[in-house]
Amino acid sequence: MRAAILAGVGPKIALGATSGQWVGVGAIYSHYPVQLWTVLMIVMLLVVLLIHSMRTRAKLAQSFASVQQIAEQLQLSTHKLAYMVATSPTVLFAMKVHTNTLQTHWISDNLTRITGYTQDEALQPRWWVQHLHEEDKTRVLKESSELFLGHHLAYEYRFIHKNGEVRWIHDQQQLVCDGQGRPYEVLSAWTDITERKQEEINLRIAATAFETKEGIIITDCNNRIIRVNSAFTRLTGYSLEEVLGQTPALLSSGRQNADFYRAMWTALKENQHWEGEIWNRRKNGEIYPEWLVITAVLDEHQKVSHYVATFFDISERKAAEQSIRNLAFYDPLTNLPNRRLMLERLGLALLSCKRSNHYGALMFMDLDRFKVLNDTQGHDVGDQLLIEVAARLQSCVREDDLVARLGGDEFVVMLENLSESQTDAAIQAQTVAKKIRDAVAATYWLASGVVHDDKPLLEHHCSISIGLVLFHDYTVSKKELLNHADMAMYQAKHAGRDAIRMFDPDMQSALNERTALEIYLRHALTRNELFLYYQVQVDVQGRAVSAEALVRWDQPERGWISPANFIPLAEETGLILVIGDWVLLQGCKTLAQWAQHPATRELKLAVNVSARQFRQDHFVDQVRTALEQSGANPTKLKLEITESLIMDNLEDTVAKMHAIKQLGVGFSMDDFGTGYSSLSYLQRMPLDQLKIDQTFVRNLVEDSQDAAIIRIILALGLTVIAEGVETEVQWNYLNQCGCPVFQGYLFGKPVPLSEFEAEVFKNYQQQQQDLDKRLEQF
Template structure:
């Protein structure tokens, strides 16, 4: 067929389709367009589905590889091939799995889904590249046929191997073929439907289309405010709605373009002012005015940060604005005035945008003023000076959502130009200062100070007479040489790097430096270096002036010793003590940790002076100072105030006041004990050595805690002194705390210990029981939890007395009492049908398990009470096992032989090792409530829970979750495969009678429900 024939046929087809009635034209046009759209949509959906399936396949491969790596870490570390094989067995049945294997870092296939590959060493280029890759997930191959992913096997932070999974894309490609088939069917159906609808609605469409044509003609003439008034949800209505939206977008785009153009104009004009204006305040005011005039902002103002943290207004477009006159801004985020755009921008050094100013909680202090001036949006942009944020420029608009990314970028550029201008003002001031100093240096060139002038490369051009006198070099010996000829070598390179950094930045440096004379002597000097610049800002010369400060430093050291140290003991005196105490108060305020100040007075020191002489009294004071220093850390301070009075300052104690008091009291007790040991004193009188004298002395100690600047240094010393006098009055050789509440707390702790020792005899301890259920809510067991109802104090939390029991060893008697009570409870439960099958969990402490006769005592209690050992479950923590792994495992197996089960409490919070976990005779793992609490919101916690459940399944250990408080937590745990639960959702810990009653009530409810269902049937 020739070209002419083809053209004639195409013309005939066009006349048939488009020269008939409007109904036919619309029908064929809509049908054709719909067909194209449907084909395009189907293609798009196919592309999206393909991308989704490929992405999902990639994500699945990564997740599987990561899961394989995580599950294999302990086995790889232990080189347990059997364990690795068992781990890989869980991946063999995965659909589309081509191959999965574990590689060691040496390239050995430790385990593989293909058994014949195990033990081989990989030699292919891809695996060799993987072995040298960093320890992170690697995608080795990804195409339409196959995905190959490798993940590092990590043991903590240690890289021990690679896990690799190859997946085929057969399943994905099959899904895509199904999508294509459905798409073709959809296109055919949709095209027929659209064609039918087009024929039926042709008349209605043509009537409203003419209206659209008139609107389009108006738009063509340049009128963007005209709109199509066509309602309905059909295609024409939607087209009219879309047409109107397009016009709205055009209008909005035009407004945005005008705003950008206006801001560009303001930026351009501001840049011109920045170049010409030499007065900083005038420049800032002019820029504010220009921005407000061009962009029609309601207000533009510049605020500078004051030393007290408040922001001062320095320039504004409308100085008489009520908002500006009444505004108060801080950079302290604690204050309400510090949370607005200006304060936040200065504090954080980044722009802050509030496009809904009147509804932002942080702008509440200014909202009434803003509403009165019709301000609905605000933005603040930081101003930098010398690399530091020193203020900001704030702009306010009447239009909500005014600040778009384009406007923000333009304002950011404008403020960067302003910051550059502020830096220029500073550079100009420094240049003028340098010129002035150069003139002064020239006038004083022949002063008593040594002076040298170098070029920009630090080569000496000129020296004065004092220079030659101080250094020993003549002018001819140094001119033309580098100033480095004077270096002593005593300072490290970092010192000179810092010095030149200051010179290059500030054009000036002064400080103490060690230099060398011609004869090789090293001496200290005070050196000032000034950089001289030309009008372009380039350095042309350096001027150095220096003086020999050898004598001054020697005098300073002597004065320092006299001013800050006690001449007898060489300990810090009162002055240095107060200096360090003020520093300690600052550190305490910053770190929120307590410190302590101790005042110590030797008992009966005057008697020693009167009987054995002042010489031996001085020896005692010196020895006391040594013993005090041996009792404290290097960070602490020991000072002598005079006579027999000493002060000890302890820093960095606990954040909690009571614990800090205990720590201070412990140190004080150590000091008291050391001072009470005998002293050997000797005296040298008339050059004759006297025999040694054995002397005993004690000290009375008072101490006070401090936290930050709550109390002044002088007041702290007074309080410590007062506490010391209280110690004296209490009989000497005593320790007293100043704050009555602290002393009371120490007494309370001792009283609590005494009461705890008597709690068993007084029957004040009891057990409460918290139910454990399965997925159906049926009770399967309970945990025994101790409670202490003290006669005078009432209920005392286990968090208070259990740690005290651990410290004092009372946990042994309490623990065995709990175990015996638990056994007796099982005996009682065996008598009732609702409880006879329940297991009871009893907590065991590390001290109990470390006892040599632990196994015998457990067996004796079972025999004594007649409890069924199969229903007794002993709960231990991971830390208990870590104390003595081999001994603990042996005892656990011995107890297991008695028929008693073990559960690991708080699993996942310690440092369990899978190498010994599998050796433990565990029946149950308990997921710690800290993971359960946030599992719905924390992916890490949920991942840990899933890992524990998988571990339990692989080790054939059942898993229970504690701390379940919501139905969401229960549903997630059930979905992850957890079979048992414990928490407030199912019941709080209650006494034994209440526990049995709750089980009876639950049983009656179930029985009633079953009867009701039977009646319905």
């Protein structure tokens, strides 16, 4: 059938026939069956190959496009990786292993940014070893050799940056081996961990600081405790678990009122800081004083995130303060206030009377014939009587009134808040005086000698003479009031003892004198009646090291007037402001003059500054102006201020002192030991020197209390000068106690400038001559 079809429809082909003859396909097929089949198979095979080739070409074209896309993606990834490496804190190294050495052959591009060195520099032999920190080099080289034992190594060391800085490196190394397990290459990744190391150091420092001897409390912004240190537990008795989530109110003693805490929180809100003395309660219920400092911690939005409070127990300091106070202000025999405290209280009472318009009364009293009892029965019996009299005096007055012992058998009673009427106040004071007289007159039973059960007590009777004076304001000074009361007491003695006398107003001639003195004082400066005198201050070898400038008044009609008379008057009238400014300027001019001569250029000069003068708003500018106008060296100027000035408006005082200290001027606290200064506040003062008051120096040999106070002051750790040194005994005692500077009549009285300089020049010349002689001998 297949041959018939081919014969019927196929073309005629001239193949193998004679010329002119056409042979059909079927004929050909029948004539050449094998050959034709072979041709057809070849043709079909070629067609198949052609189709396969076309398909393969299409696939190759598609594969080529994919390869090209992969190459582009690979190139993009390579760029990204290069960027990441360049900006990474990690430097990559590749090192070939050659026998026992490593040779770096590739380094990432961020090397320079991390270490400062170029890739060419880092490829130099021993570059890595040469820049290892000397303290780490031995350890690192030893550790690096262990890489071939474990295939992986990670360690940290210090590396020297090209600019000389020390950088911390975390180095991770991986050993790569070939097919036979032989070391082939080492891959290393350096990471700069300098900041992390610094943070670790800071954390260690913070942790060490946190475990200080001071208690530390950390609260959140809601004042809830989140952390305390071990010192907190030691000081309060509470553990962290007991206080966690509580507020510091857990420690409250109840001694501070709501106003105290309101002021504290106001300061924290305004200044993010508060510090001061506070009383708190331990877990065992004990109430104790502490010095507390609170600081607010602000977040990035300047809002409070935490509060940090540090505190330390100041019980011992308070005890020392109380010890000084007791020695300085209380009579050790009767525990009554002494003269110093009485005068302080009298000054406050005068101010109170002026504000309230009420009268007060001062009584000066003396036991009659007390000396007879002392001489016949001995001092022990006399002391018993004094103690009993003190108790009886206290029982006769109100709690707010004052009973003081001045010494010996002399007592003072001060009454406050009497009537606004002078007559009624006098009657009230006399009523109390009569009550005191009757109480003192009652029988005493005193132990005489060694006390035995069968030995009877000594019966004793005594009386008391009382002088009384009323006071209403500051028109009469404290000293004058005491003098008036003393005069009235002697009137009582002359009246036959056991009597009460009031001061006679006719005796107030001193008040008239004061009025006249004020008029003269107002013209003293303009008439050039004021002068500066200079009193030398010496070291332990008696050499002049400084001087104190003291104002003196030569009134043409009255002669020389004591500073004790006109300085208090100047304070009260405000004239001290003009006088003080003049003294300051003259003192600076003197310093400028001294700087021109080798004998005086090293001397310092102390200038007294009154409280009223210091409290002026522009006082710092006054000091600056005086220094600028005179050309004086500020480091040679020393301003003497009093304890009372420091304790009045403490914050303003400290601020002014710091401002003046920045000018180079020093500070000395005058009359130290006679006021109420707290050691806690004293530490806040930028003081250069403490001046022991002459009242302590005067009786230091005879009075053990004054000697004890001096030793305590010298132990405070500040430079000290003792004034009022008048005898060799006093000087030797102070020398033995370690006092470095002295002032007093033993070394020189206050003298005019010319006389002072002449003495200094003479001593200087003598010292130079002595030096020359020693040099010649040498």
